[in-house]
Amino acid sequence: MGNGRSPCCDKSQVKRGPWSPAEDMRLIAFIQKYGHDNWRALPKQAGLMRCGKSCRLRWVNYLRPDLKKGEFTKEEVETIMKLHEAFGNKWSKIASHLPGRTDNEIKNAWNTHLKKRLANKKTLEIASNENKMGISIAPSFISSSKPIFLNETLNQVIPTVGNMYDMEASEVAMVKDPEEDLEEKSFNEFVDITKNSNQLSTLVSSNVNKSLQEAEKPNSVVEMPMEEDYDFWKILDNIPIQTNDVQLGQVGASNPPNFGQEGVQDAETKKYLHDLENDFGSDATKETNKDLCVEKNNAMVELGMNPQPLDFYEIIRSPESDSDIDLGYVHWWSSWPQNPGL
DNA sequence: AAACAGCCCAACCGCGGCGAA
């Protein structure tokens, strides 16, 4: 690979792997307030130990407020199939035709489900064409067990014409329109699968709920998935992060994204945050930061900043509050429940 | 109930494109 470009960041200095709730919250709070003009600088400004690419990916694929969660509709699936036929693996291009869907999501869906569906369809097309041409497919497939698809992966997941014949020849013959039937089956299978993805979200929620129930137990110790990091609270409390070379006030965010009513308000989310507030207490948080306030004020003077109040608890209570920032749409937390005690 | 295998998807990686200097 030669001397390539220098790495985008010092890998030893950045955190990798699943995002914690605290990191998510920090990223959301920061972007909602300051926008994301410069991904490379953002982690530093937001006080995140992540590289810019990681932040961008997390935001674009998971935290963005306009994301459409849940199963793909039949229309969406059809659109993807058509666009893939036209553009190939141009996932971002395909995603641009599907509002609320990310290229990563579509790519994953394609690689896990839709590719199979397409393969099935093609298999049947070949069989159908050969039938139309008056070619008897049976003998060739019977005499030669060689699959049509030589691709190893495909061989694993799709029935070849050969083994299809072996397995279901009579069934295929009896179906009025086998192609349509299989397509329908594939689609239903796909929808089931995506529904299961939804169930996963539900599972995530239930895991969070479980944690909440744990937290409600008297005398139980609540293990917060938060690192001890005052910068986070600074952001939420509208205290600028003090860095050596970055001026938050210069970060462009004049047009914050619309975080209005689009997202689904999750009662569990609120409950979690409410408990969080109770357990730690806003006063306690502010108390903790008291010592930093002088530093904050100095920084503000130094940087010539004029920050608008960004009250964490107001944010969370939105949209009931007057705040135009809303965290309620966030799915809490995909990367967390497997190990809630982090 | 435990072990295993396969699936799913969030996250990472490296490269290409593009604009600025």
Added chain:
DNA sequence: TTTCGCCGCGGTTGGGCTGTT
């Protein structure tokens, strides 16, 4: 025109989940 730096894209990976034996 060249070089540099950033962003975004597409491919790949790895850990968790689920189904099967």
